[in-house]
Amino acid sequence: MSAAIEVRVAAVRQLTPVVREFTFEPLQGRLPGFSAGSHVVVHMPLAERTLRNAYSLLSDPTERGHYRIAVRLQDESRGGSRFMHEQVKEGDRLQLSPPANLFSPSSQARRHLLIAGGIGITPFLSYLPELRARGADFSLHYAFRGGLTDAYRQQLQAELGERLSCYDAEAGCFLDLPRLLGEQPLGSHVYVCGPQSLIEAVREQAAALGWPASRVHWEVFAAPEPGQPFVAQLARSGKRVAVGSDFSLLEALEQAGVEVPNLCRGGVCGQCDTRYLDGEVEHRDAFLGAAERATHLMPCVSRGRCGSALLLDL
Amino acid sequence: MTTDAPQAMASTPLYQQQPQPVPATRRLLVSQSLVQPEVNALQAALAQFAEPLQVLVLGESAVDPVALDSVEAFAGPQLLRARLQTLLATAPVGTRLYLCGDEVFLWDCRQLAEEAGLLDEEIELFRTGARRRLYCVHCATFQDITDEALSECTCCGVQLLVRTHFSRRLGAYMGVCSDPNLPRAEVRP
Numbered sequence: 001m002s003a004a005i006e007v008r009v010a011a012v013r014q015l016t017p018v019v020r021e022f023t024f025e026p027l028q029g030r031l032p033g034f035s036a037g038s039h040v041v042v043h044m045p046l047a048e049r050t051l052r053n054a055y056s057l058l059s060d061p062t063e064r065g066h067y068r069i070a071v072r073l074q075d076e077s078r079g080g081s082r083f084m085h086e087q088v089k090e091g092d093r094l095q096l097s098p099p100a101n102l103f104s105p106s107s108q109a110r111r112h113l114l115i116a117g118g119i120g121i122t123p124f125l126s127y128l129p130e131l132r133a134r135g136a137d138f139s140l141h142y143a144f145r146g147g148l149t150d151a152y153r154q155q156l157q158a159e160l161g162e163r164l165s166c167y168d169a170e171a172g173c174f175l176d177l178p179r180l181l182g183e184q185p186l187g188s189h190v191y192v193c194g195p196q197s198l199i200e201a202v203r204e205q206a207a208a209l210g211w212p213a214s215r216v217h218w219e220v221f222a223a224p225e226p227g228q229p230f231v232a233q234l235a236r237s238g239k240r241v242a243v244g245s246d247f248s249l250l251e252a253l254e255q256a257g258v259e260v261p262n263l264c265r266g267g268v269c270g271q272c273d274t275r276y277l278d279g280e281v282e283h284r285d286a287f288l289g290a291a292e293r294a295t296h297l298m299p300c301v302s303r304g305r306c307g308s309a310l311l312l313d314l
Numbered sequence: 315m316t317t318d319a320p321q322a323m324a325s326t327p328l329y330q331q332q333p334q335p336v337p338a339t340r341r342l343l344v345s346q347s348l349v350q351p352e353v354n355a356l357q358a359a360l361a362q363f364a365e366p367l368q369v370l371v372l373g374e375s376a377v378d379p380v381a382l383d384s385v386e387a388f389a390g391p392q393l394l395r396a397r398l399q400t401l402l403a404t405a406p407v408g409t410r411l412y413l414c415g416d417e418v419f420l421w422d423c424r425q426l427a428e429e430a431g432l433l434d435e436e437i438e439l440f441r442t443g444a445r446r447r448l449y450c451v452h453c454a455t456f457q458d459i460t461d462e463a464l465s466e467c468t469c470c471g472v473q474l475l476v477r478t479h480f481s482r483r484l485g486a487y488m489g490v491c492s493d494p495n496l497p498r499a500e501v502r503p
Contacts, residue, residue, distance in 0.1 A: 110431055181407070181408075182339060182406060182408065183406055184406055184407045185404075185405070185406060185407070185431070186402060186405055186406070186407060186409065186430055186431030186432055187430075187431025188407050188431075207337065208337055209337065209338075209339050209407070209408040210336065210337045210338035210339055210407070210408035210409070210410060210436075211407050211408060212433055212435035212436060213435075214433060214435060215407060215433065
């Protein structure tokens with residue numbers, strides 16, 4: 001894995017009661033370039049441990065001097081979003097893992113249909129300069145709760161005009177997915193980012209209307225949700241790792257000094273794919289197929305079951 | 315080289331026997347004919363779907379009106395292609411295209427569909443008839459053949475071995491000189 005990048009928090013903006021935007025500058029040298037749809041993993045030094053959450057870069061990829069991210073305060077946060085909202089101030093130093101991209105715009109698409117739910121708008125903010133530069137045909141459908149999760153509404157209205165459609169749940173306005181997905185011309189690709197429920201709705205509706213999976217792109221960074229505590233046995237090293245209820249298996253392994261290659265830490269990229277030999281697994285990733293799940297799990301989000309020891313091939 | 319069995323190469327196209335049971339909002343059958351038994355079987359299978367089936371067909375085929383919502387017949391391939399192009403230009407994602415005919419017909423239509431924005435996964439190919447296309451790798455000429463293993467290039471006269479290597483881009487099998495010592499199948503002196 002590449003070394004972490006040291007950054008300084010250059011600016012903090014409170015955009016809505018639950019959304020804060022952070023601008024990062026390099027402490028020295030230049031920031032690595034990134035492509036539209038990239039994310040970084042922010043290392044958050046909490047008192048008891050370091051949390052690492054992935055956030056989409058929302059700045060223009062051609063502007064090389066800074067990175068910007070936006071963080072929504074999560075109600076059931078394990079402390080990551082709360083730390084970003086309550087602790088991080090201008091001038092602070094933070095560490096980031098270098099940008100990686102699991103959600104880039106398709107080069108084959110002739111029309112890009114972007115669907116964002118709330119804070120899921122962030123990857124699309126880096127798409128827009130790129131799609132404009134390509135002269136691409138696109139439209140953005142932005143669903144939010146007015147005054148709460150509509151962080152970039154005004155900016156986008158001014159920039160996009162007709163290409164933007166807003167759906168404010170507070171005003172009783174909702175996306176009509178069957179209609180929207182039913183009338184896209186051949187050559188369209190759809191991209192969705194937002195809550196799991198929105199992503200599932202788009203994927204299901206698209207499939208029901210005959211969209212092949214290769215036209216449907218989605219990204220969800222499920223920060224690992226808490227679960228029951230369990231114990232992991234490591235077959236090769238003989239170690240025994242207890243995983244607390246608000247730790248992911250990956251975090252517990254790291255704390256025990258076991259390095260597992262990883263990238264998104266949110267069940268999407270497949271990097272931390274680990275073989276297991278015995279035990280019951282609660283799979284929570286969006287990467288492995290049913291057959292692979294019989295032998296592999298993704299420790300960034302998936303867990304063993306309480307009471308049954310999980311035997312890992314590590 | 316000369317013992318290439320059918321399906322010997324990854325590029326050799328596979329054709330379907332039955333339409334896949336997948337959802338679509340619009341189904342379009344483009345067929346070279348409507349009188350062969352294979353086509354009738356396909357029509358019958360497609361008629362099982364709830365969505366209306368639109369049919370474009372080449373020639374003045376005897377049209378079986380059973381279970382057909384809409385059939386348009388065309389006197390020549392150019393007319394049919396033009397109509398298919400027009401239809402696809404306004405078709406939404408969710409359109410499923412079924413092509414039925416010999417390989418030359420199938421791959422001509424498939425190329426047009428791809429240009430219109432359809433993906434592989436949205437096109438199903440049903441082969442009837444033996445006609446296929448051969449590409450001479452020496453002079454870049456196309457010619458139609460059937461199931462022969464050797465064929466003389468109509469342009470450069472080289473005796474071509476018909477390989478199972480199929481180019482999806484060209485819609486043709488590769489023809490290579492079968493005997494470099496006697497490229498035009500000359501009589502040995």
